[in-house]
Amino acid sequence: MVTIRDIAQRLGLSTSTVSRALNNNKRISLKTRRNVKRTADLMGYQPNYNAKNLTNREANTVGVVFPVNNRVVDNIFYVGILRGINAQLNSRNYVLSIAIGDSTQQVIDNVKSMITRAQIKHFILLYSHQNDPVIEMLQKEDVDFVTIGKPAEGQKWLYVDNDNVKAGFDGTNFLMDRYQSQHPVFVQTHNNWPYEIDRGEGYKKAVDEAGKSPVILSTHDNDDESEDDFIRQNPQMDSIVAIDDYSALQMYHRYKMINPDKDIEVLGYNNSLPSELTDQHFHSVDIHPDEMGQSAVKLLLDKPADDEKMLDHIIVGHAIV
Amino acid sequence: MVTIRDIAQRLGLSTSTVSRALNNNKRISLKTRRNVKRTADLMGYQPNYNAKNLTNREANTVGVVFPVNNRVVDNIFYVGILRGINAQLNSRNYVLSIAIGDSTQQVIDNVKSMITRAQIKHFILLYSHQNDPVIEMLQKEDVDFVTIGKPAEGQKWLYVDNDNVKAGFDGTNFLMDRYQSQHPVFVQTHNNWPYEIDRGEGYKKAVDEAGKSPVILSTHDNDDESEDDFIRQNPQMDSIVAIDDYSALQMYHRYKMINPDKDIEVLGYNNSLPSELTDQHFHSVDIHPDEMGQSAVKLLLDKPADDEKMLDHIIVGHAIV
DNA sequence: CTGAAAGCGCTTACAG
DNA sequence: CTGAAAGCGCTTACAG
Numbered sequence: 001m002v003t004i005r006d007i008a009q010r011l012g013l014s015t016s017t018v019s020r021a022l023n024n025n026k027r028i029s030l031k032t033r034r035n036v037k038r039t040a041d042l043m044g045y046q047p048n049y050n051a052k053n054l055t056n057r058e059a060n061t062v063g064v065v066f067p068v069n070n071r072v073v074d075n076i077f078y079v080g081i082l083r084g085i086n087a088q089l090n091s092r093n094y095v096l097s098i099a100i101g102d103s104t105q106q107v108i109d110n111v112k113s114m115i116t117r118a119q120i121k122h123f124i125l126l127y128s129h130q131n132d133p134v135i136e137m138l139q140k141e142d143v144d145f146v147t148i149g150k151p152a153e154g155q156k157w158l159y160v161d162n163d164n165v166k167a168g169f170d171g172t173n174f175l176m177d178r179y180q181s182q183h184p185v186f187v188q189t190h191n192n193w194p195y196e197i198d199r200g201e202g203y204k205k206a207v208d209e210a211g212k213s214p215v216i217l218s219t220h221d222n223d224d225e226s227e228d229d230f231i232r233q234n235p236q237m238d239s240i241v242a243i244d245d246y247s248a249l250q251m252y253h254r255y256k257m258i259n260p261d262k263d264i265e266v267l268g269y270n271n272s273l274p275s276e277l278t279d280q281h282f283h284s285v286d287i288h289p290d291e292m293g294q295s296a297v298k299l300l301l302d303k304p305a306d307d308e309k310m311l312d313h314i315i316v317g318h319a320i321v
Numbered sequence: 322m323v324t325i326r327d328i329a330q331r332l333g334l335s336t337s338t339v340s341r342a343l344n345n346n347k348r349i350s351l352k353t354r355r356n357v358k359r360t361a362d363l364m365g366y367q368p369n370y371n372a373k374n375l376t377n378r379e380a381n382t383v384g385v386v387f388p389v390n391n392r393v394v395d396n397i398f399y400v401g402i403l404r405g406i407n408a409q410l411n412s413r414n415y416v417l418s419i420a421i422g423d424s425t426q427q428v429i430d431n432v433k434s435m436i437t438r439a440q441i442k443h444f445i446l447l448y449s450h451q452n453d454p455v456i457e458m459l460q461k462e463d464v465d466f467v468t469i470g471k472p473a474e475g476q477k478w479l480y481v482d483n484d485n486v487k488a489g490f491d492g493t494n495f496l497m498d499r500y501q502s503q504h505p506v507f508v509q510t511h512n513n514w515p516y517e518i519d520r521g522e523g524y525k526k527a528v529d530e531a532g533k534s535p536v537i538l539s540t541h542d543n544d545d546e547s548e549d550d551f552i553r554q555n556p557q558m559d560s561i562v563a564i565d566d567y568s569a570l571q572m573y574h575r576y577k578m579i580n581p582d583k584d585i586e587v588l589g590y591n592n593s594l595p596s597e598l599t600d601q602h603f604h605s606v607d608i609h610p611d612e613m614g615q616s617a618v619k620l621l622l623d624k625p626a627d628d629e630k631m632l633d634h635i636i637v638g639h640a641i642v
Numbered sequence: 643c644t645g646a647a648a649g650c651g652c653t654t655a656c657a658g
Numbered sequence: 659c660t661g662a663a664a665g666c667g668c669t670t671a672c673a674g
Binding site for chain 2: 650651652653654
C-alpha cells in the first residue's frame with residue numbers, strides 16, 4: 001500500500017507538504033502541488049479513509065435512513081433515490097452507509113452508533129414524518145441532515161421535495177388537454193399525507209380553471225366496493241388522477257370490470273409499474289427519484305462560500321410519461 | 322468523547338490492558354475484564370471505528386453491491402434483503418455500505434474504492450450473474466463475498482439461495498391440492514434465468530407426479546396477444562403458476578377479460594404486490610428476503626472454529642401466502 | 643513556501 | 659497477568 005510517506009520519500013519532501021499538496025492547499029506552490037499529484041497517480045496512491053477520518057474526527061460518509069414502516073412498493077422509489085445519492089457521493093469521494101430496521105429503537109440505535117462510533121456527521125432521511133424520534137435526535141446532535149419530503153407546518157430543516165401542487169395540476173391538465181377529458185376525478189387515500197393534500201390542491205385548481213367541479217374519492221386499502229360504487233355513481237367520469245400508480249391501476253381494473261367496452265385514461269404517480277401491467281391508457285408522473293437523491297447530497301455537502309446563498313431546500317421537477 | 326485512555330486513567334490501568342479487556346482477551350483476568358467493561362459502560366465509552374479500523378487494517382463494514390440493470394420491481398426484494406443484512410450487522414457492530422450505479426464501470430470503481438480506500442474486506446452481491454466483471458474482480462482481490470443466488474454451473478463461491486425447484490413444486494401442488502386444480506399451467510419469460518428454469522422443473526415434477534401433462538407459456542414483456550392466444554387455446558386451464566407476481570397479475574387480468582365469469586387461481590413469486598391489487602384468488606410464494614440477507618451475513622462473517630464445518634452456501638425456505 | 647513534531651484513538655509484539 | 663512503546667496513515671498548529 002502506497003502512503004503519503006512513500007510519495008514524500010520519492011520526492012524528497014516532507015509528509016506535511018505531500019498531505020497539503022494532495023489537499024490542494026494554497027500554501028504549497030502550484031508547481032509542487034502538480035508534481036505531487038502526478039507522482040501520487042503514478043505510484044497508484046490511494047488515501048486511507050480510516051486514517052483520514054481519524055485525524056479529521058469526521059467520516060467521509062453520508063448515512064441514509066429508511067423509514068420504519070413503509071409500504072413495500074415504496075422501496076422502488078427508495079432505491080432510485082439511493083442511486084442518485086451514490087452518484088453524487090462517489091464523485092466527492094464520499095461513502096454511503098445505510099440505517100434500516102424493523103423498529104424505531106433499532107433505527108435510533110443504528111443512527112446513534114453512526115454518529116458516535118463511526119463519526120458520521122451527514123444524514124439523508126428517505127421520509128419526512130411529523131414527531132419522528134430519529135429527526136428529533138438528529139436535531140439535538142451536532143450533525144446535518146436533509147429529508148426527502150418537506151417538513152410539516154411550523155417545522156424547519158433542510159429538505160428536497162417535488163412541487164406536488166404543480167404535479168397535481170399538471171397531471172389533471174394533461175388528461176384534459178391531451179385527451180379531452182371532460183370529467184376527471186381524483187382518487188386519494190384516507191392517510192392525508194402532505195403530498196396527497198398538495199396533489200389534490202393542484203387537481204382542484206386545474207378543474208376549477210377549466211370551469212368544472214372537482215369529484216374526489218377517498219379510499220381505504222382493498223375497499224373494492226366503495227370504488228365500484230363510486231364508479232357507478234359517476235358515469236360521466238372519463239379520466240382518473242390517482243394518488244399513485246397502484247391506486248391508478250386498481251381503479252382502472254375496477255372500471256374495466258364495470259364498463260368493459262368504455263375507454264378511460266388513468267394517471268398515477270411515481271412511474272413504478274413494470275410495462276407488463278400497463279397499456280396506452282395508463283400514464284404516470286415521474287417524480288425523478290434519482291434527481292431527488294442527487295439534490296439531497298448537494299444540499300447537504302455543498303456549503304456555498306457566500307452564506308447568503310445558503311439554500312434550505314431544493315424542488316425537483318416532474319415529468320409525465 | 323470517552324477513550325480507552327480515560328478508562329485506563331480512571332482505573333489505574335494501562336491502555337493496553339483496557340483495550341485487551343474490552344476485546345475480551347483471555348490474557349486479562351476475568352475480574353479485570355468485568356471491571357473494565359463495567360466502567361466503560363458507566364463512562365459511556367463508545368469505540369472509535371476509524372481508529373479501530375486503522376490499526377486493524379480492515380473496516381468493520383460489509384459492502385452491498387446492487388446489480389447494474391435490474392427491473393425496477395426487484396427493488397422491493399432488495400430492500401427486504403438489506404433489512405435482513407443490517408439486522409445481523411448491527412448486532413455484530415458492523416456497518417452497511419452500498420455500491421450502486423448506472424454503469425458497470427461506476428460500480429467497479431465504487432467497489433475498488435471500498436477495497437483500497439475504505440479497507441472493506443467483506444461483500445454481499447444482490448445478484449449472481451455469469452461473467453460478471455465485479456465478481457471477477459472480487460475473486461482476484463483478497464476479500465470475501467457472498468452472492469444472493471447460486472453461481473452458474475462450473476463456478477464456485479459462497480452463496481445464499483432458495484430451493485427454486487421445490488418452490489415450483491410446492492406452488493404447483495398448492496394449487497392442485499388446495500384448489501383442486503386439474504390443469505395448472507406455467508408461465509415464464511424468455512430470459513431463462515436460473516430460478517425460472519428451476520421453478521419450471523419443480524412445476525413439471527409436480528404435474529408429472531399427478532399424472533398430468535405440463536403446459537408452459539414463455540412470454541415477452543407486453544405481449545398481450547400471445548397471452549390471449551394462449552388463454553383461448555387452453556380453455557381447460559384452471560390455475561396459473563407464474564414466474565413472479567407481476568406476471569401472475571397480468572395473466573389474471575388477461576384471463577378475466579376473456580372469461581369474465583370464470584374463476585381461476587393464480588400463484589406468483591416474491592409476495593411483492595400491495596393488497597389493493599390482489600384478491601382471494603391470488604397467491605404468492607414468499608421467498609423470505611429478510612432471511613436471505615441474514616443468512617448472507619452469517620455465511621460471510623461467522624467463520625466456524627472447525628474448518629470442516631465451513632459452509633459454502635445456505636438455502637432459505639419459502640412460504641405460500 | 644516547506645518541515646519537524648505532535649496527535650487522532652486504537653492494537654499488539656515484546657518484555658517482564 | 660499487566661505495561662511501555664511503537665505503529666497504523668493521515669492532518670495541522672507552530673516555527674522558520
